[in-house]
Amino acid sequence: MSTWTDMRDKALEAMKEGAIDVVEETKQEFIDNFIEAGMPAIKAYAELFSATVQEQAKNETGWVKIRDMLVIPLAVKAVLGVGSGVLSMVRGKTSKATTA
Structure with missing residues (x-):
């Protein structure tokens, strides 16, 4: 096994x-x-x-081109935006709750 796998397994076992x-x-x-x-x-x-993915889209056609040029990048951006927003909101509410 790799070092990473060993570290992961030890951490999971400790938890x-x-x-x-x-x-x-x-x-x-x-x-x-x-x-x-x-x-x-x-x-x-x-x-x-x-x-x-967008660079690869230059060599694609049809649906695959649309997927690589628009769908995947927009989905990634949306997920990151929502995830960051939720974490920031949780962080703010948690900070307020513990200081009150």
Whole structure:
């Protein structure tokens, strides 16, 4: 197995055994870290993926061309926008609820 697979399996096993204490603070830190570090990485990958698909569309015809030029990039952008919006909303409501 790869190192990544070993690390993943150990982390999952530790979670099953209760080694990770998931309290409200842990959840908030996860959301904050995911928004600040995870989302930019996901957005960068999605932009590269969309650009690559659009570039490939130049060599396609018919439905595949429409799919690659418009449908996939728009779907990726929509999912990222909705996901970012939901996470930001949750982050804001969670912050307000814990400070009240």
